[in-house]
Amino acid sequence: MAGGIVKYRHLSRDSAHRRALLRNLVTSLIEHESISTTWHKAKEAQRMAEKMITLGKKNTEASKRQALAYLFRPQEMLPKLFGPLRERYANRPGGYTRVLRIEPIKEDQAASAILELVDGPKDMRFALTAKTIATVRQNGHKINDMTAANIAKVTNFRKDADQELEEMVQKFERMAAEGEEENVEVKKRRVYPKNSTSR
Numbered sequence: 001m002a003g004g005i006v007k008y009r010h011l012s013r014d015s016a017h018r019r020a021l022l023r024n025l026v027t028s029l030i031e032h033e034s035i036s037t038t039w040h041k042a043k044e045a046q047r048m049a050e051k052m053i054t055l056g057k058k059n060t061e062a063s064k065r066q067a068l069a070y071l072f073r074p075q076e077m078l079p080k081l082f083g084p085l086r087e088r089y090a091n092r093p094g095g096y097t098r099v100l101r102i103e104p105i106k107e108d109q110a111a112s113a114i115l116e117l118v119d120g121p122k123d124m125r126f127a128l129t130a131k132t133i134a135t136v137r138q139n140g141h142k143i144n145d146m147t148a149a150n151i152a153k154v155t156n157f158r159k160d161a162d163q164e165l166e167e168m169v170q171k172f173e174r175m176a177a178e179g180e181e182e183n184v185e186v187k188k189r190r191v192y193p194k195n196s197t198s199r
Contacts, residue, residue, distance in 0.1 A: 008044065008047075009040050009043070009044050011040060011041060011044065021041070022041075022044060022045055022048050023048075023070060023071065023072055024072060025037060025041060025042075025045035025048075025115070026045055026048045026049050026052055026070070026071065027071050027072040027073060027077055029045065029049050029097070029115055029116075029117065030049070030052065030071070030077050030080060030081055030085070030117075031076070031077065031080075032122075033116060033117045033120045033121065033122050034114060034115070034116040034117070034120075034122040034124075035114070035115050035116075036102070036105065036112060036113070036114050036115075037112070037113065037115065038109070038110045038111065038112055038113065039099070039101060039110065039111040039112065039113040040110070040111075042099045042113040042114070042115040043099060043113075045115055046097045046099055046115055048070075049096070049097050049115070049117075050094070050095075050096055050097060052067060052070065052071070052081060053081070053085060053086075053089055053096045053097075055067045055081075056081040056082050056085055056086045056089075057086055057089060057090065059082055059086060064078065064082065067081060067082075085117070088119055088120070089119075089157075091157055092119070092157040095118065096117060096118060097115060097116065097117055097118065098115075098116055098117075098118050098123075098124070098125065099113050099114070099115050100113060100114045100116070100124055101113050102114055119154075119157060119158045123154065125150065125153070125154055126154045126158075126164075126165070126168070127168065128150075129147065129150045129151055129154050129165070130165055130168035130169045130171075130172055131172045132147050132150070133147065133151070133165075133169045133172075134169045134170075134172035134173045134176060135172075135176075137169070137173065138173065138176060151165070
């Protein structure tokens, strides 16, 4: 049957240009572990990135040939895909990437998003959860249900997750303390300028 239901976004490109765009986005994601692009491109690249990481987890000759045919700069990307990323996601059944909506990068641009690999050094949810815990501790409140659910999500499949989370929470606590000290110094300078004469 001709003209069936379209199951993917065309992204206003012909087939070859669309494939090249997605290959480039997925290669950049594997290299940098976090990229910013438009929402629709991120959602399409997410599908392909999930497939590439699944190929990396299989770690067979056939999967290596498929990844070699898809990725740009395969000599640089294949060792990372079949090495650290395969080990990172060995116990995770799926959901290796996350798309987060952000404000448009330019005023006239479409909705933007961040596409990132989960459980990595640039995991946004992990950092935001640590910042929330630091703020809750500073204010002397208890952790609510939503924060507890986020803690469970970000620590579920991550190795040494509790230790890494605690280190990041302490980092945010130090940053908050330094920020308060700077604010006190700024207030002192406003009240007592250096060149002011006392009368």
